[in-house]
Amino acid sequence: VKMFECYLSKSPQNLNQRMDVFYLQPECSSSTDSPVWYTSTSLDRNTLENMLVRVLLVKDIYDKDNYELDEDTD
Structure with missing residues (x-):
């Protein structure tokens, strides 16, 4: 907020x-x-779409890295 x-x-x-x-x-x-x-x-719409794609890619990378770290500690 x-x-x-x-x-x-x-x-x-x-x-x-x-x-x-x-x-x-x-x-x-x-x-x-x-x-x-x-x-x-x-x-414009194209700029917003490109920004969203980048945000989702970073999120996927972050989630994958955290998942791999969790597996390493188990």
Whole structure:
């Protein structure tokens, strides 16, 4: 919940009430102390799909490594 609240706080204020945009493109020129980290433009579907594939691959690798570690300790 805290991460989502941070995301909202760093998003453009005019988008907080919109339900049709959620995953926003990062603002290229922002720094950690900038009030806004994201643009008003949504990420396109292809970008979201690629991100999801990477997240799932990392999860699979992590799960496999943990499974192998569990077997080694048995």
